Amino acid sequence: MTNSAPSPADKSYPCGSTETTKLTHTPLRPFGRVVRAAGGGARIDDIPVETLRRWTEESRVLVLRGFQLLPKQDFADYCRLWGEVLAWEPGEVVDLVVEENPKNYLFASGDVPLHWDGAFVEADPRYFFFQCLDVTPGVGGETVFSDTSRVYRDADDELRERWSRISMTYSTDKVVHYGGEITERLVSQHPATGIPVLRFAEPLSPQAYKNPVHVKVHGIDESEAEEFLGALAERVHRPEYCYAHDWQAGDIVIADNFSLIHGRNAFTGPTKRHLQRVEVI
Ligand SMILES: [Fe+2]
Known part of the structure; x- marks a missing residue:
């Protein structure tokens, strides 16, 4: 099944x-x-x-519009129906707003490079849930999702073989609710479908970002690492692999954190955007 095919046919559900x-x-x-x-x-x-789970796995990103947003605790409790909710230091529901003088790039107005959530915690979240309480239209800040299962699918055998030997060590200082050092193989498997996916977070240079992420590549000659990272970053950013979500107030978005890596375009002006995020293991 292609992931863009509506499935099943439009249908009515009991409401209230x-x-x-x-x-x-x-x-x-x-x-x-x-x-x-x-x-x-x-x-x-x-x-x-189970229906929403199927739609999310088929589509990777599921946007629900015309649904009531939930009070904060109800939002976390709803997500618990899907699995264990990851508890971050700020709580189960993380408020994502752009701050005037943030410690971490997630809360700044610049771009957020592609990454997967949970790299620096014990468990990789399987899904993440957002609800959008407020936006400022027309000032950028789209959330960009790159489908790494398609990136892998389109790679030739030689490249796949090269990727299969690669692992990467990521390190970052803990300045907000995550930090540390981890090593991950580049090629992983989706836990539900078994489809190969890539686990890749772009390096963040200390010159450009509040909290740099350093990436060390294992499995190739050190002299080739920079070129390798540049080529991989170029590939995962190709338009055929990326969906940019332009938020509307009232959006509820469910995304598959295993198939996808995600980031954010920079804001081009002041924004009152307010998202709430919950992650489910
Ligand atoms: Fe993220």
Whole structure:
């Protein structure tokens, strides 16, 4: 099945106790899906978790529009239906807002290079959930998702063989809620589908970012490491692999943190954007 195909056909779901709500599926490009509920009264728990899980695995990024946002604790409790919720230092629900003078680039207005969440914690989250409480339209800041399962699929045998021998050590100082040093193989397997995926976080130079991430490549000659990292970064940024999500207030987004790596475009002006994020192992 292609991941952009609406599936199943648009269908109505019970909404509350008496109503039904009509859902419309719209594919995003090059991957992802918007599921829109008519009427404005729909709740995310009107749709069975297993259905949403399937849609997320098919589409990688699932955008729900026309659904009520949840109070903070309810949001965490809902996500618990999907699995264990990762508890960060700020709590299970992390408020993502752009700060005036942030310690960490996640809270700054510049770009966020591609990475996967959970690199510096014990468990890799399987899904992440966002709800968008507020936005400033037209000032950039899109969340960019790169589908590494497609990057791998399109690589030739020689490149795959080279990748299979690579692992990388990432290190960063803990300035907000994560930090440390980890070593990961570049090629991994999606835990649900078994499809090969790439675990790759772009290096962050100390000149350009508040909290640099250093990357050491194992499995190739050290003299080739810089060129290798540059070529890999170029590949995962290709438009055919990347979906940029332009947030609307009221969006609920579920994304597959194993198939995807993600980052953010820079903001081009002041923003009042407020996202809440929960990660499920
Ligand atoms: Fe992230």
